[in-house]
Amino acid sequence: MFMKRLICLLLLVALSPAQGDPAAGVPTQVRALFAQKCSQCHGGDLVRPKGRFGYAEDLARIAKRYVKAGDADESELWWYLIGEQEQMPPKNAKNGPLSLSDLALVRWWIRDGAKAPLADASSATPAVEGSPSLVAKSHVLFVHFPIALVFAALLAEALFMWRGGLGVCNTGRFCITFAALSACVTAFTGWSAAESWSPGRVETHRWLAVAALCTSTLAALVCPLAARRGGWPRRSYRLLLVVAAALVMLAGHQGGLLVHGRGYFDL
Numbered sequence: 001m002f003m004k005r006l007i008c009l010l011l012l013v014a015l016s017p018a019q020g021d022p023a024a025g026v027p028t029q030v031r032a033l034f035a036q037k038c039s040q041c042h043g044g045d046l047v048r049p050k051g052r053f054g055y056a057e058d059l060a061r062i063a064k065r066y067v068k069a070g071d072a073d074e075s076e077l078w079w080y081l082i083g084e085q086e087q088m089p090p091k092n093a094k095n096g097p098l099s100l101s102d103l104a105l106v107r108w109w110i111r112d113g114a115k116a117p118l119a120d121a122s123s124a125t126p127a128v129e130g131s132p133s134l135v136a137k138s139h140v141l142f143v144h145f146p147i148a149l150v151f152a153a154l155l156a157e158a159l160f161m162w163r164g165g166l167g168v169c170n171t172g173r174f175c176i177t178f179a180a181l182s183a184c185v186t187a188f189t190g191w192s193a194a195e196s197w198s199p200g201r202v203e204t205h206r207w208l209a210v211a212a213l214c215t216s217t218l219a220a221l222v223c224p225l226a227a228r229r230g231g232w233p234r235r236s237y238r239l240l241l242v243v244a245a246a247l248v249m250l251a252g253h254q255g256g257l258l259v260h261g262r263g264y265f266d267l
């Protein structure tokens, strides 16, 4: 281990920017290196990245979480690369281990402040990028409406039935209509918000939410008929309410995992 560090340091001197690499190019090279050697297990497009670290091409995020800028020996990232923690990349990595000059490059990058690459159009796209529009941002505001309203409609209808009411509960009718309308707005803003995520990650959330939108809209449409006629309209209205509530809950859960990470429920 000591020898490895020594050789590293020697290489570092040889690599010093006075002789070649302009400092601005180092972050870009480091990102290309991580994209090649780490993305197999930590790429932004993976649904289940290893070790819950899924942004190998996003140097800004890596720096924030794993690097003490200016000091490689105090940086967790460095400990992984030299095998003081588990060796990264592991032996079974498809694109092989890092060479000593790769290590020197990373060490240089950390010493130079662990900067993110200057934006360039040809760069690999990180998982979350760019600043979302106001429409996309408002998604977090609107999501709460269909979730609460579908459940309110279901609860109202259940209480109404329990008390032996005739027809369909008017409060429930109001709630499901408002739920369907707000679900349309939520889906629209969500579609826009999804653009800043890699498609693999949002697909489950997206289609569960679309299914929730469809069932709550159907429930809202069947409701006036169910109010007038018992039999199948009323039964299908109640069934649709239950299915819409289940879907809205699953879609909301998936959305929560996207934002808060899969480790949110870990104790």
Ligand code: HEC
Residues within 6 Å of the ligand: 034, 037, 038, 039, 040, 041, 042, 050, 051, 052, 053, 066, 076, 077, 080, 086, 088, 089, 090, 092, 093, 094, 098
């Ligand atoms: C073949 C798959 C594979 C490759 C390639 C790989 N890793 Fe890993 N990495 C893992 C696994 C598996 C873990 C989880 C280890 C554990 O939790 O015990 C991990 C964990 C990590 C962690 C810790 C995450 C955390 O917060 O717990 C870091 C940091 C890391 N790797 C960095 C890298 C870097 C940098 C590269 C590229 C130079 C790389 N890895 C390449 C499989 C890989």
